[in-house]
Amino acid sequence: MSDSEAALLEVRDLCVEFATQRGTVRAIDGLSFDSVAGEITGIVGESGCGKSTTALAIMGLLPEQGRVTRGDLRLQGTNLLALSPPALRGLRGPAMSMVFQDALAALDPTMRVGRQLMEPLTLHLGLSRRAAHERAIELLGRVGIPSPQLRVDSYPHEFSGGMRQRAMIAIALACSPRLLIADEPTTALDVTIQRQILELLLELRDETGAGIVLITHDVGVVAETCDQVIVMYAGREVESGPAEAVLTQPAHPYTRGLLACSLDLAHDRDRPLDAIPGMPPDLLSLPDGCPYEPRCPDAGPACRQMPSMVKVSGLHQAACWRVTESDPAHG
């Protein structure tokens, strides 16, 4: 946790629960992290670990069945959970914004892209329609869409996947937010386009100085872009710290497993595929202790108890009993 500069986004002990037909599911349990302006914070984990839910919780966009039951969410000091709905709405766009995973689904199919881009401009910045239109063209150009003055009048389905994603980023940037949350922005795209989008995000970080929270299940994406990483499993934070530290010296067995699963052509040609055995946990029936225990190759009797976050070195920490015991520098 950085305490040198005032953090842009402070998440403390966040707990989010969902009411389902079969009981209450705790989708996020005690998550804490900071996001700093000018840095990209990655949240990585497998499907269902709670990363998208974190994004929605921050934005205040949890569905009906979901509630924040505990914890603190502060954006530049403002307590997001204590805001009235209109006040929260006012923040969405100018203070914080979100880029969604499936750009085709996240854009209104019956409205021209330009108009959708103009909405936050007229709503929050009070621009006239003409001014908003101009700014929309500017924004489209800024995110790398060719011929923006033509494209501004197109419909979403007339864009290619990569362009749509860029358009969504443009919409998110429209009011120059301090915090940008990108939920799996590259998952639905081809590899070459992925790279372009990631580079765009890096550029934007440098240009605008905004803080970016990047959510992904792809460790490779994290490696390329993130300054800070949080690894989540079953709604809990299991490891976090500066990206380089976590990725080169993973302390938690799950992180190690994740990294081992990603392929590297140079080394892995002749090895059998690594996989993490077992299945992702059923959030309705989590064990009392460490949720990763059933699948962990290093599990021991101590793991029946929930481990707490232990410092590995500097800002790098992990939630695993083994960390205190052995040298965290472990292949």
Next chain:
Amino acid sequence: MFRYIVRRLVLMVPMVLFITAFVFLLGQYGAPDLALERTLRLNNNVFDQEIYENLKLNMGLDGSPVERFVRFVGNAVQGDFGVSYSLPGNPDVGRLILGALPISLQLGLAALVIALAVGIPAGVLAAVYRNRPLDYAIVTVSTVLSSIPPFVLGPVALVLLVSTFQVLPSTGFGWHGLFSTETLLPASVLAAGPLLVVLRFTRSSVIDVLSQDYIRAARAKGLSTAALVRRHVVRNAMTPVLSALGVVAGFLLSGTIFIETVFGIRGFGHVTVTAFQSGDVNTVAAATLVSGLIAAIVNLLTDLLYGVLDPRVKVSA
């Protein structure tokens, strides 16, 4: 686009003809032999072959049923539907229907406007507040009202609103024009069935739309629920409602029969009912044809409207 319309029309015609043929031919077998009746009447109940044959020729009742149908269609295309043999004065069927149709169309239009103006907002409200008391109230009230058949709702409404509570002026029977207060009650009763259909379709469509990702993304931009509904929901939700219009048109067509009977309005429905009750085959056949055409045209219009509402739909050639 133009080609599409033409193609649809071309497909429509055989269908309408088929139904009309069905009705017409059945009628020929069952209907009383009007030529015979007239012969007997003119000739003091004595059958005369020559008069009979002449009359058959004049009344267009000669030839095999198929020949007669072909002649019927041929004449119909020119607007000649023959003459009504059941009504006094034997008025020309074509003119009869043509005179009555505008009244029914106006009534139907009024009912449609009421159904849309009440049904759509109510459906949207019910969807936004779904599973809460307002939703239940809206859905239940509209279900109840529309399940009451128009020929029950009409008289009941009449009794309650005019006699008992005296909310509306005593309606003289008959048609007083599209914008008169007397039209309000019949149009409203006619609108009951369509209203429910519109409401249900709107509600389920809006519920669908509300769960879409782009609604959540729009919220992420900071839009309020009201703005959300206005700008994004309504347009996306209307497409399924369009398909409801076909059903609605059916309701309206059927409904006019009853409403006109109950309120004494001499429209298309009334003419048809009288034809039913007196076994006036010519009018019945003509009415079938006309109502089939109307239904088919409405369907065509609905399809065309799809293309307008949703830019993804290209009305394919």
Next chain:
Amino acid sequence: MKLDPASTHDPVANPANLANPASEDPPITNELPVPTPPHSLWGDARRTFFRNRMGVFGLVVAVLVLLIAITAPWIAPYGYAEQDWNAIRQGPSAAHWMGTDAVGRDLFSRVLMGIRTAVLMGFVVSLATVVIGVLAGSLGPLLGGRVDALVVWIMDGLLNFPAFWLAAFVAVITKPAVATLAQPMYEATGWAMFENTLVFDYLVVFLCLSLVWWAPLGRLVRGQVLTLREQEFILAQRAIGASPWWITTRHLAPNVLGQVIVQVSTGIGTLMLAESALSFLGIGIQPPGASLGNLIYTGMTSWRAEPHLVLMPGLTLSVIILAFVFIGDALSDALNPRVRDR
């Protein structure tokens, strides 16, 4: 709601036991969660249905109506055609619970008979529409080619017409036809029923409604069959030489059943409405026969003076129709689970 979009492909959730040979793996605790009680479609549906208050109300009314329909002749205090000239145009009273009509017939008894008519027509015609609809809907795609084209053409034609009008037309036209057939039929069979005009009325209504009302069901069935036809298990059936008939009855029908049930239950309500509408217009069941429809029509002539003549049958009819609409709605909720709604 899913916590993460299911579209993310997760390569890690692969339970393959490709153990790392260097270490010694503890036994994989790959236990499945404790099995929940079996959730069959019908069990779930039944539970959901009974949780729906209006559906239950509808069901109760429907059962009541059925009982009345069956026992009507015995529980009616008076004969439905019995006229008492001392008691004409009376309002509801102890002797006549619903009052009397212009010729002294007890309205209550006539309403009971009217219920009987409605139920009879509703159920019998429903059955007919199911038979025709399922046959047409499934044989069309299965037999393919010209047969299918013909079925589709007829179905489309019927669907494009306002069903009620078509039924009315057919009724008007067939009535005289049936009348002309009566004499020869009587001579052929000697059955007294062919002399009874009331029977004609019923026959005509049955015919015209069945011929017209099967179309929506037919389209539903056809749609399902077209989808199911492409599925593998049908292919497997054909591979073992099953005939279209076998496939229809043993495999396609059960899969379509759910939706058919919903349509039929709302259809019963609509058919009852249609029957009374036809009778109202004078082309269905006519006096002295008792149909709620014609009771309303005759009552309408004096609606100001004797509103009970309209209100009683009218309200009865409305309640019955409502009951079936509620049942249909509840069934639809129960059989078509939509997780987002209700």
